[in-house]
Amino acid sequence: MIEDPRKVLKDIWGFDSFRPLQEDIIREVLAGHDVLALMPTGGGKSVCFQVPAICMPGVCIVVSPLIALMKDQVQNLKKRGVNALAIFSGMNPKEIDVAFDNCIHGNVKLLYVSPERLKTEMAQSRIAQMNVNLIAVDEAHCISQWGYDFRPAYLEIASLREMKPEVPVLALTATATPEVVEDIQNRLNFKAPNVLQKSFTRSNLAYVVLEEDDKLSKLENILRKVGGSAVVYARTRRLTVEVAKYLKVKGIVADHYHAGLSAEVRSQKQDAWLKGATRVIVATNAFGMGIDKPDVRSVVHLHLPDSLEAYFQEAGRAGRDGRKSYAVLLFNNEDKIALRRNLELNFPPFKEIQKVYSALGSYFQLAVGSGEGVSFDFEIGDFCKNFQLNPLSVHSCLKVLEQEGWIYLSDAFYMPSTFRVLVNREQLYDFQLRNPAVDPFIKTLLRTSSGAFGQFARLNEKHIATYLKTTTGKVQKVLMHLHKLKLIEYRPVKEKPQLTFLQPRVSGENLRIDREKYSFRKDRYEFRIKAAISYVEKKICRSAGLLRYFGEKSGPCGVCDVCLENAKRGYSAEDYRRYSAKILGLLAKEPLTEKELVESFASNRKENVLRTLEYLLDECKVSKQEGKIIASSEKQV
16 A cells, blocks of 8 residues: 655655655656656755655665765664665675665665665575565766766666566656766666656856956955855865865854764764854865755855766755855866866876776785675775875776776765674673673673664764773773674774775786776766866856756856846846847748848847857757858757
């Protein structure tokens, strides 16, 4: 029996109605149809699979590449009384085994898995036994090689379709070009094309591009003019620290954030910003995913991004409450040079890739033929120091190895300490009687961590230390002692990146790289760089330019820097509508040269006619052929 989605929304989330498009997507899923949902950042994508998962009998499998986001959603669902689990790299086989069993025999409603997990024999055999009601693919653009963040492990999702052909697929993404939209549906074997899209237009968001050499002074000026909460994106970790320090000296309450900080510190900084104690957070692109803060008044990028997809997502974190907000991009000529330099840096020579791969095998002491599915804590700084390698080059090589399906490298994430009791209650009680010195410790351990017999339970060493009036170090020492005695299995806290070998290790000379695909990805990267540079160089409406990139037609927004400059010169959004209507009307009768078009208007209107023509050409509403302007048919558009 299928529950009413509105009732589920009210009972679990407390909302009386859905946001635009959410209910349409949910109704399609409940009807058993495959759906590709395109919703901008902050549009409420997660509700679109969480609600139908609860409405229907069975478990929803959610494929997501973002471990931190998976864990955050699981935690939030559990707080609302919904049983959800996540399986990701860094968990040990016993924990994974228990989680899969709970999905088969328990009342789990949502199972979050990383795409890399899907190819394992355990995952495939266990999922085959599950009553799956929906397959949700988050960040679905990752399945397309046309996209900006292709991940080969996403191709494994097609095997879920073969295993569960009757189960509908819901693919979700915030950014996708027309090529990516088509490719996602093909690669997920949609039974029929079905795209539900919310317009990417953000009428309350003013896009501003400024060419600046003194970016810090300009940033300070922007933050003083535009009040309220702000996010400032910087390219490197070092810069986040320096920029935050600069703003604090200038009297602006700011802090820095990047993936190199401990989980506890990141959480504290994020909470302070969410609550308004910190006004400005200066961060790398590690910040923002899954964070819902509606009242961000400005998002400032200090460097030109290498893709409009990434920029659109990050800029879109401003103004989610619908109030006027600003997305400002500061750039200079050095940014353009750096982007072009990155093209070569991100696609290193094959010999360099082989060298890094061989070094990984030595670093983790893996024999040739071993290591498939094994995860290791990985610190790139220590690795580079050991083998005297350039960190930038290593990072690029790791990315290539990941795209080729050899490894998977997760971002740093927090995994709390866990333990489980390996003996039965009688054996443990006997040990306590024979070792009265540790008896209070074991009692406290069991009292503060329930369900540890037979399965892993969380523990907090600091909390236990406070209760026993001792130090965290001594608590960890006792836990390790009990672990060595094989009374418990203790797994200390983790917060380092995890590197997983997805295939058995081979020798460096036997490392296979698909050169044709490698060249294709390089060409696509170059295309995205050119699109980013074009965005800042072209003097057309910023919003219209971005929307055009994502396949959506739009006239001038009237609020970006270009539109405001045009308005000063006597050319408004209303002028665009009036001039374009007349131009298209004239071209509907016959093709005309640019000179003939201009002469169809009053002589003092030449500049506005040419400006309108530039918009129409950029939007593909007209085209140039053999020296004449012709109106484009819908088919050509």
